[in-house]
Amino acid sequence: MGFINPIDSILKSTVMKKTIHINVSGQLFHVDEDAFEKLSGYLKSLELSLQQQEGGQEIYSDLEARVAELFQEKLSSKSQIVSIEMVDAVIEQIGTPEEMLGASTEEAQQAPQESTQVISRRLFRDGEDKMIGGVAAGIAAYFQIDPTVVRVLAAILILSGVGFGFYLLLWIVIPEAKTPAERLKMKGEPVNLKNLQDQASQELNEIKSRVHGWMKKEPQNAFERIVAFLVQIFQFILKTLSKVVRWILISFLIFFLFTLTIVLIGLFFTGIQVGSVHLIPSEIAGILGNSLPEGFDAFSFWAIGFLLVLAPIYWVISISIRMIFNLPKTNPVLKKLNTTIGILSAIGWVLAFVLGVQLAMEFRTTDTVAQSVSLPKVNQYTIVNESFQSLKSGFEIEDEEDGIDWFISNKRWYQNQVEVDVNDSPDSTAFVKVIRISKGKDSEKAHELASEIQYSIRVDSTGKITLPSHFSFPFSQPFRAQHVRIRIFLPKSTEIIQQIDDQCTFPTIDRREVANIKHLY
Amino acid sequence: MNEENFRSQMKKGILELCVLKIVQVQECYASNISERLKKADLLVVEGTLYPLLTRMKNAGWIQYRWEESKSGPPRKYYQITEEGISILQKLEKEWDSLTQSIQSLNQPS
Numbered sequence: 001m002g003f004i005n006p007i008d009s010i011l012k013s014t015v016m017k018k019t020i021h022i023n024v025s026g027q028l029f030h031v032d033e034d035a036f037e038k039l040s041g042y043l044k045s046l047e048l049s050l051q052q053q054e055g056g057q058e059i060y061s062d063l064e065a066r067v068a069e070l071f072q073e074k075l076s077s078k079s080q081i082v083s084i085e086m087v088d089a090v091i092e093q094i095g096t097p098e099e100m101l102g103a104s105t106e107e108a109q110q111a112p113q114e115s116t117q118v119i120s121r122r123l124f125r126d127g128e129d130k131m132i133g134g135v136a137a138g139i140a141a142y143f144q145i146d147p148t149v150v151r152v153l154a155a156i157l158i159l160s161g162v163g164f165g166f167y168l169l170l171w172i173v174i175p176e177a178k179t180p181a182e183r184l185k186m187k188g189e190p191v192n193l194k195n196l197q198d199q200a201s202q203e204l205n206e207i208k209s210r211v212h213g214w215m216k217k218e219p220q221n222a223f224e225r226i227v228a229f230l231v232q233i234f235q236f237i238l239k240t241l242s243k244v245v246r247w248i249l250i251s252f253l254i255f256f257l258f259t260l261t262i263v264l265i266g267l268f269f270t271g272i273q274v275g276s277v278h279l280i281p282s283e284i285a286g287i288l289g290n291s292l293p294e295g296f297d298a299f300s301f302w303a304i305g306f307l308l309v310l311a312p313i314y315w316v317i318s319i320s321i322r323m324i325f326n327l328p329k330t331n332p333v334l335k336k337l338n339t340t341i342g343i344l345s346a347i348g349w350v351l352a353f354v355l356g357v358q359l360a361m362e363f364r365t366t367d368t369v370a371q372s373v374s375l376p377k378v379n380q381y382t383i384v385n386e387s388f389q390s391l392k393s394g395f396e397i398e399d400e401e402d403g404i405d406w407f408i409s410n411k412r413w414y415q416n417q418v419e420v421d422v423n424d425s426p427d428s429t430a431f432v433k434v435i436r437i438s439k440g441k442d443s444e445k446a447h448e449l450a451s452e453i454q455y456s457i458r459v460d461s462t463g464k465i466t467l468p469s470h471f472s473f474p475f476s477q478p479f480r481a482q483h484v485r486i487r488i489f490l491p492k493s494t495e496i497i498q499q500i501d502d503q504c505t506f507p508t509i510d511r512r513e514v515a516n517i518k519h520l521y
Numbered sequence: 522m523n524e525e526n527f528r529s530q531m532k533k534g535i536l537e538l539c540v541l542k543i544v545q546v547q548e549c550y551a552s553n554i555s556e557r558l559k560k561a562d563l564l565v566v567e568g569t570l571y572p573l574l575t576r577m578k579n580a581g582w583i584q585y586r587w588e589e590s591k592s593g594p595p596r597k598y599y600q601i602t603e604e605g606i607s608i609l610q611k612l613e614k615e616w617d618s619l620t621q622s623i624q625s626l627n628q629p630s
Contacts, residue, residue: 025594026594046568050572053572054576054579055576055579059571059572062551062574062575062597063571065593065594066552066567068593068594069552069590069593072593092566093566094567094568095566095568095569096566099565099566100568100569100572101569101572
């Protein structure tokens with residue numbers, strides 16, 4: 001299968017009293033049996049040695065035509081049967097492959113010794129010695145061990161379930177050794193003319209025995225003919241089935257890769273865990289979905305993510321397999337797969353770019369909602385942090401170094417980006433300005449999001465200002481860099497004390513603004 | 522290194538030039554060309570010629586047309602192309618200068 005057999009394609013032979021009908025370049029000749037052997041061997045060796053060359057097929061058909069022409073010339077006068085002498089004469093006139101191509105005999109003599117040192121053994125599937133896909137036989141040839149050993153190991157691995165996917169992968173990825181040159185590389189023998197011819201004559205013998213066997217088994221009666229016909233049908237069905245199965249397996253593999261990638265992405269996000277607190281995937285998906293620009297939903301986000309990681313994952317897997325087994329790059333199935341994955345990842349990049357631009361637009365404008373709270377007239381003010389520790393349950397992101405602490409509670413999103421600064425009051429009154437800030441694609445949207453931020457401070461008559469450590473907004477709303485700024489305006493000659501408890505260090509005060517600040521521990 | 526091999530290498534080196542010269546004069550088919558080359562003792566086996574013709578055809582130096590033959594398969598008749606003519610001129614010039622160079626070695630320096 002696949003291997004080009006000139007004997008198969010051009011010499012359909014039947015025995016007629018020791019002469020054989022053969023077809024050379026479209027012409028029919030009667031050939032003696034010994035002449036047939038010599039001629040077919042010669043044509044085969046020509047084809048094999050030309051296979052390596054550019055335009056080899058064309059050169060071969062020219063030569064074949066010339067052989068036919070020479071026979072025609074020699075036959076016209078004398079007998080109608082091609083004898084071995086004629087074949088010899090033709091070979092002498094046209095020349096053997098060595099004479100034709102290896103004219104630089106010196107090179108040809110030296111080359112084999114050199115090339116034996118740099119044989120590169122390559123992994124191929126052995127299509128001529130296969131049980132399923134020829135993978136085991138190919139591996140056996142690669143490691144120079146008995147195929148049976150590999151088969152037993154493979155059977156154990158496949159049956160235990162581990163090796164099943166791996167076998168399929170190898171089957172798809174490893175090319176079949178189709179040409180004699182590839183078969184030699186598979187066996188780790190140097191690819192030179194002599195070996196190619198040995199390989200050819202070996203194959204020729206196989207073909208001959210096949211031909212003879214076939215002739216012996218030529219169906220004699222109706223029953224045998226029916227059996228032969230059924231066998232043919234069965235073979236056809238098997239062949240078709242194996243093709244179908246292969247494609248099913250390929251699709252299965254692609255699906256498997258797809259699922260694996262999804263799971264990996266999922267793990268990446270769900271794997272974030274702080275202490276005993278797990279991330280809740282549905283919540284994060286909801287928030288992500290809400291935060292995306294219009295026209296994108298959470299699914300499209302995952303889809304784009306998948307498309308982006310598909311190519312690298314595929315690339316890593318295929319490169320590693322190729323490197324382990326020294327595989328050639330050309331494989332028709334792989335080529336198709338490469339193209340498909342290339343196109344998919346290109347689509348991914350385009351979509352990611354569009355998404356990025358759209359997302360950037362969503363952060364274009366900033367708007368604020370400010371609110372003033374007046375303070376009682378006292379000499380000393382105290383800032384107290386109100387912790388939300390008790391609210392925490394479920395999803396949380398915490399980064400001690402950056403002081404980030406975000407969490408979800410009661411379908412609200414809590415964030416601790418609260419800045420506090422203390423300033424001199426323009427007059428003798430003391431007051432606090434609560435500024436809620438958000439970004440949005442236009443100022444209207446930004447304003448709406450800012451006003452949705454919840455942050456309530458409490459002030460009592462003794463001058464105690466209670467500042468919550470977090471602000472919150474419903475998690476049905478998108479992230480648009482919401483944050484809160486607290487500006488405390490105090491008349492000169494008043495003092496402010498910040499009480500810091502160990503549970504919560506937020507909000508902190510920008511100390512550059514005022515000198516008269518004390519910390520109470 | 523043997524003398525026989527060296528001679529065949531030299532002949533092989535100028536085979537393209539010779540083929541171009543033959544097809545420049547008149548359109549020929551492969552065995553015409555090989556006959557003439559053999560007569561001139563430039564070719565040992567016919568087979569050498571065929572890969573050469575295909576290479577030259579692929580390079581655009583020569584082209585062919587099919588012609589039916591009374592005895593045997595249709596034949597390819599080769600003719601030189603414009604490009605082949607200019608290549609031939611260059612090759613001939615090179616050949617002349619080579620013979621001159623070798624001649625010049627006869628004189629003491």
